[in-house]
Amino acid sequence: MAGSTLEIKDLHVEIEGQEILKGVNLTINGGEFHAVMGPNGTGKSTLASAIMGHPKYEVTKGEVLLDGENVLEMEVDERAQAGLFLAMQYPSEISGVTNSDFLRSSINAHREEGDEISLMKFIKDMDAKMDTLDMDKNMAQRYLNEGFSGGEKKRNEILQLMMIEPAIAILDEIDSGLDIDALKVVAQGINEMRNDSFGCLIITHYQRLLNYITPDKVHVMMQGRVVKSGGPELSQRLEAEGYDWIKQELGIEDETVNA
Numbered sequence: 001m002a003g004s005t006l007e008i009k010d011l012h013v014e015i016e017g018q019e020i021l022k023g024v025n026l027t028i029n030g031g032e033f034h035a036v037m038g039p040n041g042t043g044k045s046t047l048a049s050a051i052m053g054h055p056k057y058e059v060t061k062g063e064v065l066l067d068g069e070n071v072l073e074m075e076v077d078e079r080a081q082a083g084l085f086l087a088m089q090y091p092s093e094i095s096g097v098t099n100s101d102f103l104r105s106s107i108n109a110h111r112e113e114g115d116e117i118s119l120m121k122f123i124k125d126m127d128a129k130m131d132t133l134d135m136d137k138n139m140a141q142r143y144l145n146e147g148f149s150g151g152e153k154k155r156n157e158i159l160q161l162m163m164i165e166p167a168i169a170i171l172d173e174i175d176s177g178l179d180i181d182a183l184k185v186v187a188q189g190i191n192e193m194r195n196d197s198f199g200c201l202i203i204t205h206y207q208r209l210l211n212y213i214t215p216d217k218v219h220v221m222m223q224g225r226v227v228k229s230g231g232p233e234l235s236q237r238l239e240a241e242g243y244d245w246i247k248q249e250l251g252i253e254d255e256t257v258n259a
């Protein structure tokens with residue numbers, strides 16, 4: 001199967017009447033890994049939430065197309081079924097639902113009725129992937145994210161990603177809170193997924209993740225827009241020099257979207 005294409009075109013998003021995204025353009029072609037960087041509060045998580053259909057985020061203009069289909073017209077669960085996946089910056093805790101049950105129903109939600117994954121296969125797959133991610137097997141039976149440490153939540157997001165195998169994943173600060181070894185383990189899990197039918201948008205602040213996962217393209221967001229795009233050398237320059245040179249290049253005084 002050829003990979004899916006995600007096209008974000010002139011996306012404008014408001015939160016409670018305030019415009020946060022002011023015309024984001026970005027295209028991920030099948031199998032590509034893109035990184036999005038940018039100062040705090042410039043709209044990176046807003047972009048992720050708006051694409052996934054969080055009700056607080058109102059799209060006032062623009063389009064998000066997955067293989068030409070308008071994602072913005074889909075219900076939230078339809079977006080996931082169409083192949084989109086979001087690993088959130090702050091994953092929520094769901095008491096009363098075990099991690100394993102959540103994963104199994106997420107996988108089955110992507111399958112036709114009657115074609116559900118067998119319990120045996122599910123457990124075998126989950127065990128193998130938990131091994132890759134160096135996760136304690138007890139995590140499977142705990143309530144989803146409840147009491148998980150910051151790093152355990154992040155690993156668990158990648159476990160979901162590896163089990164669900166979406167067409168396009170948006171990973172919001174998947175490296176935050178990970179210890180040095182866990183960073184490598186998580187990066188290895190994401191790299192294992194690299195193939196022509198999996199595209200990824202990696203939101204991160206740090207080069208350390210991109211040392212392990214080499215992006216095809218790097219984008220910088222400021223003031224609710226993608227203001228610069230380049231190859232891996234762009235994130236290396238940001239790591240060395242920060243954002244001031246881009247602000248100067250663009251004549252931006254203040255990086256906040258509220259300016």
Ligand SMILES: Nc1ncnc2c1ncn2[C@@H]1O[C@H](COP(=O)(O)OP(=O)(O)OP(=O)(O)O)[C@@H](O)[C@H]1O
Pocket residue numbers: 015016020038039040041042043044045046047056089257258
């Ligand atoms: N639910 C919300 N209610 C009110 N304001 C919000 C909400 N979500 C985001 N904002 C505001 O929108 C702006 C962009 O926030 P966003 O979380 O997208 O930034 P970010 O680029 O992901 O920053 P960071 O690097 O710190 O994660 C911020 O000024 C934030 O306060």
Ligand SMILES: [Mg+2]
Pocket residue numbers: 044045046089172
């Ligand atoms: Mg964020």
